Amino acid sequence: xxxxxxxxxxxxxxxxxxxxxxxxxxxxxxxxxxxxxxxxxxxxxxxxxxxxxxxxxxxxxxxxxxxxxxxxxxxxxxxxxxxxxxxxxxxxxxxxxxxxxxxxxxxxxxxxxxxxxxxxxxxxxxxxxxxxxxxxxxxxxxxxxxxxxxxxxxxxxxxxxxxxxxxxxxxxxxxxxxxxxxxxxxxxxxxxxxxxxxxxxxxxxxxxxxxxxxxxxxxxxxxxxxxxxxxxxxxxxxxxxxxxxxxxxxxxxxxxxxxxxxxxxxxxxxxxxxxxxxxxxxxxxxxxxxxxxxxxxxxxxxxxxxxxxxxxxxxxxxxxxxxxxxxxxxxxxxxxxxxxxxxxxxxxxxxxxxxxxxxxxxxxxxxxxxxxxxxxxxxxxxxxxxxxxxxxxxxxxxxxxxxxxxxxxxxxxxxxxxxxxxxxxxxxxxxxxxxxxxxxxxxxxxxxxxxxxxxxxxxxxxxxxxxxx
Amino acid sequence: xxxxxxxxxxxxxxxxxxxxxxxxxxxxxxxxxxxxxxxxxxxxxxxxxxxxxxxxxxxxxxxxxxxxxxxxxxxxxxxxxxxxxxxxxxxxxxxxxxxxxxxxxxxxxxxxxxxxxxxxxxxxxxxxxxxxxxxxxxxxxxxxxxxxxxxxxxxxxxxxxxxxxxxxxxxxxxxxxxxxxxxxxxxxxxxxxxxxxxxxxxxxxxxxxxxxxxxxxxxxxxxxxxxxxxxxxxxxxxxxxxxxxxxxxxxxxxxxxxxxxxxxxxxxxxxxxxxxxxxxxxxxxxxxxxxxxxxxxxxxxxxxxxxxxxxxxxxxxxxxxxxxxxxxxxxxxxxxxxxxxxxxxxxxxxxxxxxxxxxxxxxxxxxxxxxxxxxxxxxxxxxxxxxxxxxxxxxxxxxxxxxxxxxxxxxxxxxxxxxxxxxxxxxxxxxxxxxxxxxxxxxxxxxxxxxxxxxxxxxxxxxxxxxxx
Numbered sequence: 001x002x003x004x005x006x007x008x009x010x011x012x013x014x015x016x017x018x019x020x021x022x023x024x025x026x027x028x029x030x031x032x033x034x035x036x037x038x039x040x041x042x043x044x045x046x047x048x049x050x051x052x053x054x055x056x057x058x059x060x061x062x063x064x065x066x067x068x069x070x071x072x073x074x075x076x077x078x079x080x081x082x083x084x085x086x087x088x089x090x091x092x093x094x095x096x097x098x099x100x101x102x103x104x105x106x107x108x109x110x111x112x113x114x115x116x117x118x119x120x121x122x123x124x125x126x127x128x129x130x131x132x133x134x135x136x137x138x139x140x141x142x143x144x145x146x147x148x149x150x151x152x153x154x155x156x157x158x159x160x161x162x163x164x165x166x167x168x169x170x171x172x173x174x175x176x177x178x179x180x181x182x183x184x185x186x187x188x189x190x191x192x193x194x195x196x197x198x199x200x201x202x203x204x205x206x207x208x209x210x211x212x213x214x215x216x217x218x219x220x221x222x223x224x225x226x227x228x229x230x231x232x233x234x235x236x237x238x239x240x241x242x243x244x245x246x247x248x249x250x251x252x253x254x255x256x257x258x259x260x261x262x263x264x265x266x267x268x269x270x271x272x273x274x275x276x277x278x279x280x281x282x283x284x285x286x287x288x289x290x291x292x293x294x295x296x297x298x299x300x301x302x303x304x305x306x307x308x309x310x311x312x313x314x315x316x317x318x319x320x321x322x323x324x325x326x327x328x329x330x331x332x333x334x335x336x337x338x339x340x341x342x343x344x345x346x347x348x349x350x351x352x353x354x355x356x357x358x359x360x361x362x363x364x365x366x367x368x369x370x371x372x373x374x375x376x377x378x379x380x381x382x383x384x385x386x387x388x389x390x391x392x393x394x395x396x397x398x399x400x401x402x403x404x405x406x407x408x409x410x411x412x413x414x415x416x417x418x419x420x421x422x423x424x425x426x427x428x429x430x431x432x433x434x435x436x437x438x439x440x441x442x443x444x445x446x447x448x449x450x451x452x453x454x455x456x457x458x459x460x461x462x463x464x465x466x467x468x469x
Numbered sequence: 470x471x472x473x474x475x476x477x478x479x480x481x482x483x484x485x486x487x488x489x490x491x492x493x494x495x496x497x498x499x500x501x502x503x504x505x506x507x508x509x510x511x512x513x514x515x516x517x518x519x520x521x522x523x524x525x526x527x528x529x530x531x532x533x534x535x536x537x538x539x540x541x542x543x544x545x546x547x548x549x550x551x552x553x554x555x556x557x558x559x560x561x562x563x564x565x566x567x568x569x570x571x572x573x574x575x576x577x578x579x580x581x582x583x584x585x586x587x588x589x590x591x592x593x594x595x596x597x598x599x600x601x602x603x604x605x606x607x608x609x610x611x612x613x614x615x616x617x618x619x620x621x622x623x624x625x626x627x628x629x630x631x632x633x634x635x636x637x638x639x640x641x642x643x644x645x646x647x648x649x650x651x652x653x654x655x656x657x658x659x660x661x662x663x664x665x666x667x668x669x670x671x672x673x674x675x676x677x678x679x680x681x682x683x684x685x686x687x688x689x690x691x692x693x694x695x696x697x698x699x700x701x702x703x704x705x706x707x708x709x710x711x712x713x714x715x716x717x718x719x720x721x722x723x724x725x726x727x728x729x730x731x732x733x734x735x736x737x738x739x740x741x742x743x744x745x746x747x748x749x750x751x752x753x754x755x756x757x758x759x760x761x762x763x764x765x766x767x768x769x770x771x772x773x774x775x776x777x778x779x780x781x782x783x784x785x786x787x788x789x790x791x792x793x794x795x796x797x798x799x800x801x802x803x804x805x806x807x808x809x810x811x812x813x814x815x816x817x818x819x820x821x822x823x824x825x826x827x828x829x830x831x832x833x834x835x836x837x838x839x840x841x842x843x844x845x846x847x848x849x850x851x852x853x854x855x856x857x858x859x860x861x862x863x864x865x866x867x868x869x870x871x872x873x874x875x876x877x878x879x880x881x882x883x884x885x886x887x888x889x890x891x892x893x894x895x896x897x898x899x900x901x902x903x904x905x906x907x908x909x910x911x912x913x914x915x916x917x918x919x920x921x922x923x924x925x926x927x928x929x930x931x932x933x934x935x936x937x938x
Binding site for chain 1: 572575577625626630656660661705767850890895898922924
């Protein structure tokens, strides 16, 4: 029970200015940015140091108080929003915002959980290095949130998911103890890999307060092309050729349907179709090289060859950084412009990369059969087998009536995903949104292992309860 | 208690021909290859399918029978050898030796635990792809052992440790249940990362029976150079330059002291010093490129520049594959030739890459002070901050008297490693050899987390007891 006395004890840990009780002050922490989840809490705590987080968890442990950790509040599955009951305390990590160290010689950076992704990228750049994680929300999402959700983004094809970018962690456990796991090592085989348990656990096993992340060489040249292809299979063939081409690394490979270009050019005055004729599908490909101009020659050769063989119908290679940005804008505006097209039922799925065309072949007719006239928009990270299959409502249909079909459509899509050995949440996580779906897609042995680990690390169930499991 | 009746029940699971009780038949499973550990067991079981492994663990669970899983028996820390008590059953995974699938389009391969690393490499090559894990023992070590020990090797600098190469696992749990985690996905955020718990757990949390591993493009060109440098700091400077050079990827970067070249050329008639004059230190560098001839130009430029600035004293670039192999032979024969130089006290340490020169500066005088006349041989994977600091005995000293100083020397070296934030087991694991050292180097919070996870996944403690923890 959150008595006034107990709330006062929590507030005393961080000091009154950082213990928010006024609804207006709390508002930014309690509404998910798309307004899909709204939570309630008697207390938003903004600790300023790991010791304060530890003290909060210690008191929570002693009193059985449930705690919801939060980073930049940009999550898409409601994992960062407390329930409507008002029985949980929210702990915002945003004041833990120091870049503790940047070590270009060791290619590592120590960052606290509340550092925004963009600030982390900038800190690496200032030291002449690259922190490659890149997402649409990088201006406001935080490293702690990226780690807790194992964020993906547009550079996974070359650098991996957030999990692959973390060497060490500092974590406050459910009982308030601090695990000091800030290692800077490329190799360490002294026992179990605890770090990966906390990465992607959405704050249900511990509260990540800092991390050691990997840095990389900055590419000397980045070349971007916008390519028209007849179908997803052709896009996949182009991916294989681009990866096999010498001279550069494929650092992004995004698939877009024609409808994406139509939606963006319709609603974003700054965007234009880079190609003269319409094409059924498009690929946004980026090749990077540590050699100056290294990727351009390779990409030109790949595209010329693919054009000749009908894999590619047309292509534009960005001649300037501004042009490259205009190509990227077509991809980045996609989530935003969909709002202007009415309700959108969303999926964040992955399948083995080579099965993406088969997945689309199976899923699109099922979706279109369920709600005739609906407008599927399958786009995303083809190189990772990860598609955001958003489906806009039929023109003129009642939005609420359309959105009421969401669960049914999700179930149909997820059935196909599961049949193909895929994932129903490739990069956004489970949170509240997909919690009920887990038992349907997970091996019961795996679920029971997850539950056993949760019970071991958080025996009272006070860490972000009702999320994931 | 391993009664005759119980042993018969275990034997019946795999059939008499695969239940070894004769000491001569058991011998290859019970002696570690350097004869450092010898174990006893009433029964060596050689299951031929995951269901048989599951049945063995189910019976072990019901009867509280301890089980030691074993792969190729090439481990260096005794993790694969039963204790001398004879109270444990040994389960060899070598008959689970099918390459279940190779999928070059998805860049994945499904391999069972008993497949040797070399066969896995060959299966990938036959499909035109690369499985990059590479170790001295690759002819006999198995994928299951590689995974259970999170093996490192000579290509970690470019491709990561074994952990980084695994997408999915099949694991038999302590109670005989099978976790079917054979995923082929590049992205999957549906719950806790269980896979990484079993990787590197040395068979103490479950028995790995199969894995989905990542494949890569085969480089079109690989260029190898043998480089003389004045000191480890110069080697590190060369590493930074080689990584920053365009046109290729540094796929190996091995440090050798002068003594290594002397030992190998003294005892291996096939080996010669590739350089005209002696140098205090050497680097074996390999640069790979997806472009034909891509790395050579880059490497030549880097070396020419480094020569001019005194970072490099002399260098030989291999003009043929045979010459490249002769460079590699100097590195690969190192473990073997040390035997001819008497007793060797070994360390497998890592520190942050940039601290390697400082580590050597601190550790070498301490070692030489402890046993005057001893001959340190610090070699290994500089690019990963991982050195095998083996120390050969003084010429003429009694071997047993020298080896008796092992613990003392280990303690002195490990104290320096710990002071520098390093690891006392960078790639070989803990097993029996370093089990007693863990409490001295691990944060008590981390140790208690490890123990809690062990108790959760193996509550009876029947999986490889007395190893790691």
